[in-house]
Amino acid sequence: MMGDNRGRGYLKCDTDDACENKDEGGGEELFDTVNSSIVSGDSIRFFVNVNLDVQQNVTAESEGAGCVLLHTSRKYLKLKNFEEEVRAHRDLDGFLARASIILDETATSLDDVLREMLKHFAEDSDNAEPSCNFDKIMSTLFTDSGAPREGNVHLLSDTIQGVTATVTGVQYQQSWLCIICTIKSLQRRHVCISRLERPQNWGENSCEVRFVILVLAPPKMKSTKTATEVGRTFATMFSDITFRQKLLETKTEEEFKEALVHQRHLLTVVNQRPSAVTDGHRVHNHKPLKLHEFFNVGKGIFDDIARRFPVYALDFTDGIIGTNKAIGKYITTMIFLYFACLLPSIAFGTLNDENTRGAIDVQKTIVGQCIGGLLYALFSGQPLVVLLTTAPLALYINVIQGICDDYQLDFSVFYAWIGLWNSFFLVLYSLFNFSLLMKLFKRSTEEIIALFISITFVLDALKGITKIFKKYYYDINANTTTFLNSSVEHSVSGNQTDVHSATIHHGRETAVLSLMLMLGTLWLGHTLYQFKKSPYLHARVREILSDCALPISVLTFSVVGSYFFREIEMSKFSYNPSESLFTLARIQTLSIGSIMSAMGLGFLLSMLFFIEQNIVASLTNAPENRLVKGTAYHWDLLLVAMINTGLSLFGLPWIHAAFPHSPMHVRALAYVEERVENGHIYETIVSVKETRLTTLVANFLVGLSLLLLPFPLHLIPKPVLYGLFLYIALTSIDGNQLFERVALLLKEQTAYPPTHYIRRVPQRKIHYFTGLQVLQLLILCGFGMSPLPYMKMIFPLIMIGMIPIRYNLLPRIIESKYLDAMDAEH
Secondary structure (H helix, E strand, O other), X not given: OOOOOOOOOOOEOOXXXXXXXXXXXXXXXXXXXXXXXXXXXXXXXXXXXXXXXXXXXXXXXXXXXXXXXXXXXXXXXOOOOOOOOHHHHHHHHHHHHOOXXXXXXXXXXXXXXXXXXXXXXXXXXXXXXXXXXXXXXXXXXXXXXXXXXXOOOOEEEEXXXXXXXXXXXXXXXXXXXXXXXXXXXXXXXEEEEEEEEEXXXXXXXXXXXXXXXXXXXXXXXXXXXXXXXXXXXXHHHHOOHHXXXXXXXXXXXXXXXXXXXXHHHXXXXXXXXXXXXXXXXXXXXXXXXXXXXHOOOOHHHHHHHHHHHHHOOHHHHOOOOOOOOOHHHHHHHHHHHHHHHHHHHHHHHHHHHHHHOOOOOHHHHHXXXXXXXXXXXXXXXXXXXXXXXOHHHHHHHHHHHHHHXXXXXXXXXHHHHHHHHHHHHHHXXXXXXXXXXXXXXXXXXXXXXXXXXXXXXXXXHHHHHHHHHHHHOOOHHHHHHHHHHHHHHHHHHHHHHHHHHXXXXXXXXXXXXXXXXXXXXXXXXXXXXXXXXOOOOOHHXXXXXXXXXXXXXXXXXXXXXXXXXXXXXXXXXXXXXXXXXXXXXXXXXXXXXXXXXXXXXXXXXXXXXHHHHHHHHHHHOOHHHOOOOOOOXXXXXXXXXXXXXXXXXXXOOOOEEOOOHHHHHHHHOEEEEEEXXXXXXXXXXXXXXXXXXXXXXXXXXXXXXXXXXXXXXXXXXXXXXXXXXXXXXXXXXXXXXXXXXXXXXOOOHHHOOOOHHHHHOOHHHHHHHHHHHHXXXXXXXXXXXXXXHHHHOOHHHHHHHHHHHHHHHHHHHOOHHHHHHHOOEO
């Protein structure tokens, strides 16, 4: 890995350090070469050396000396990017404000030099540390305290040095040494730079030291303010041989400071690069869209098919045939996807049944899910995308039923015409390559919409449990009636009172149990989902439990609610068998005026389909998911249009790409590894099994679930479905950068993760940007969750309105380079 990165992000060193000390030191600087696995190259790097040996006056075989064990660890640090990392400039500004510079130090030993530097701290009123013991700091800089060896052998605990990879190994820059240390008693960070009068030989890899940089910092610091990060700032500056030569020529502290400021300017200019690719972070920065791209009719669809068709067969064989089999992962993903598709179908089918008075019920919703899901799994360009009917679609259906009631229209016919117009517009969007417009949606905009969808799941769950509480907990009349009935039973049955009282509920038990079932489903599901991070059981068992968290939690609390508390009446979803699942709508009976009205509603619906389908596909194809078979935005949009044409004609509910089910599907098929950076654990996707089998089998099983109606699916209580919604919402925010930045407002700075935007964007700008995103989210929620049905229908326009806000308004408030940094993918 180190060899792969040797050419990026480092300053070049074409000569060694001997030239800068010819006049001053009277001899060549020596380089000790050590064996290294690094591929040859000229890039300067930093070694962080733990336990650096700087004196060798006693051999390991000294007679009478006891043997001790020494653990040495080395790792590379990237040169600090002064153009992007804001902390680099702030570190230098803080040093210049309280400059601690020693020029022409005459001490010759490392101990004496460090003591003089600490003494300089103590005498400087600006750097006063009332509770600091500088003798204790001196001992902390070394690791030989109490070592059972005779002689004065000092081993520095933590240092940074510049190194250059060569064919023969690693060459150290031996004219400077950065010593870093974390001290508990310190109140703030301190930096001292000492320029020695003459080069000093302090042992291996430090033969001609002329500059010593001492960095002290308290332990509880923000990840970008640690001793290592401050040391990296100054080490980056001192890695330039020309800069070190200029420092040797300075006569006063002011000249020394001016040289530092000039070097900062040079590093900022050198590191300036295009903002599209920076330090491995990619942003949504594409070529400007051109008008002629939208008039190449069908080009996007043709390109999608040409891209995906050669790997079509592999979508069925990957993980089944060959060496890297993943049959177990496929099975657990199928089970998860089956429940993730079936239960929302039941929930929204129940809602549609209530809103349409049985025109679209649970049976039709399950049939539509099965047919549409199977067709999409077989013919889509990106089979990892999951199609579902969603809450916004249920809202549209409710509005359509209201219009039909107001104007005495046949619901099935009017519904069919709206669906046909919707499909017509989607076909136009796909033919004229409108999916190219999704390039304008930045990561931040996508995450606002994703978080909005998660919030809708939470609100649906809260609305459902609120209805239960209103009915069973706060309805005084119902409770009074129940109480009177129980009293009558008590007076009539006599000795049988105990038997009857066990079968009678008093209303409030139902409400409390419903709340417990909902929260229990959420708790068990999320606990099992996070179980893979625990140390218990075998890794494979943990992975299976995590993948099956959703079905296990739903089944468990369905049994709890329907069996263990069967004496308490529970709210169940309604089931009314359909007389005919496939009745073709008589579209010819609708008047021309009504057809034109349906066109307007179909256009608004098509905008919702277009945005949802493309944004979910974009989140599924995100670079961090490491998918390799390519995208197919245009073809998939055309396929969704054709699928919904059939669903509309037969009165089945519409479906489109669902969030967060699609990213969760990718996650279930992914191989993930954990990485630790500065004490923070990150999960990184290594690879994903891109297959059609999981969605095929899951949607086939959804179709077979018609045989489980009404029993046993009728035993699933509604609160369990609400718990499912909460589980989906909670797991969907994992990795949402907007949510992470909102959480930063509640954290102390020492707990901030070392993410790319924390390093590259000032903290105040981060909070400004987060506040503006939250404001956009609130506006979107205001329209999307408005009690006025017609206002809800125009919230797709609000989504589109976020594009000019991001491109025209936000750059007037926050600099574009910071916006691009926060929109970067890490």
